[in-house]
Amino acid sequence: MFLELETKRLILRKIVENDAGEILECFSDEDVLRYYGQKSLESIDQVKGIIKNFSKGYEEKQLIKWGIQLKENEKLIGTIGFQEWSAEHKKANISYALFPEHWNKGYATEAVHEAVSYGFNELQYNRIGAIVFTQNSGSIALLSKVGFKKEGTLREYLYQNNIPFDTYVYSLLRGEAKI
Numbered sequence: 001m002f003l004e005l006e007t008k009r010l011i012l013r014k015i016v017e018n019d020a021g022e023i024l025e026c027f028s029d030e031d032v033l034r035y036y037g038q039k040s041l042e043s044i045d046q047v048k049g050i051i052k053n054f055s056k057g058y059e060e061k062q063l064i065k066w067g068i069q070l071k072e073n074e075k076l077i078g079t080i081g082f083q084e085w086s087a088e089h090k091k092a093n094i095s096y097a098l099f100p101e102h103w104n105k106g107y108a109t110e111a112v113h114e115a116v117s118y119g120f121n122e123l124q125y126n127r128i129g130a131i132v133f134t135q136n137s138g139s140i141a142l143l144s145k146v147g148f149k150k151e152g153t154l155r156e157y158l159y160q161n162n163i164p165f166d167t168y169v170y171s172l173l174r175g176e177a178k179i
Contacts, residue, residue, distance in 0.1 A: 002058060005066065005118055007110045012066035012080060015054055019067055020047040022076045031100045035136040037158035037165075054081075061087060068098065068111050077102040080111045082119060082128070090126040092119060103138065112146050116172060117179040130170040133158065140168065148172045 005012040015023065026032055027041040041047055057063035065081035078098035085092040094115060098108055119125040130148060132139045144150075148170040156164035 002064075003118075003122075005114050006071075007114050009071055010107060010110055010114070011069045011071055012111060012114060013069055015051055015065055015067040015079065017048055017051055019076055020044050020051060023047045023051070023067075023079070026078060026097060026099055029100065032097050034160070035133040035139065036097060037131075037133070037160060037167075057083075061085060063092075066111075066115070068096075068107065070107075077107060078111075080108075080115050082115070082123075082125075084129075085123075087124075090124060091129065092123070092125055093129045093131065094119075095130070108142055109145055112142060113179075116146060116177060120174045120177055120179060126174050128172050131157070131167045132170060133160075134166045134168055140170075143170045146172070147176060147178055149176070 002014040004014070021044065024041050024044060024047045027038070033040055054063070054065045062085050063081060063083040064085070065079055067076045068078040068080055069076050078096065080094070080096040082092035082094055094112065096108055096112060116128055119128050130143055131154070132143065134153070149172070151169040151171055154167045154169060157167040158165050
């Protein structure tokens with residue numbers, strides 16, 4: 001059963017087919033994708049297939065992806081989740097994206113903190129990693145604020161618009177987390 005998480009202002013919930021339009025809007029936004037390392041989504045059908053893959057990945061314990069929803073108006077404002085999930089090695093990587101109009105309001109920090117807490121306390125992760133473009137100062141600041149530590153640089157690790165970019169590797173260990 002897919003568990004919803006709740007913070008003061010947000011609900012992290014299962015992404016469903018009815019969210020396809022908002023997901024398409026988010027992941028076809030140039031500002032959102034600038035540091036995301038993926039091509040723009042192009043159709044509702046493509047998004048519906050991705051949503052099915054989220055469900056399948058969760059059932060197979062490979063990934064979990066929540067929609068980030070505002071409590072005040074039930075508006076979906078982004079996504080957050082774990083991928084590269086390994087129960088054997090007690091680890092996963094976290095990723096998140098918000099619509100630009102919701103940046104710099106603390107929502108991403110709130111969502112990351114809640115997801116990390118769930119990862120350590122319920123999924124029994126020992127390590128949560130993050131890959132971030134070296135130019136993504138907002139995400140770097142967020143990860144540092146939540147307690148992640150920079151481990152190093154992966155040179156020309158991700159491509160965006162056919163251009164290679166360096167990324168930083170960040171991680172947070174269970175023993176370091178303030179949860």
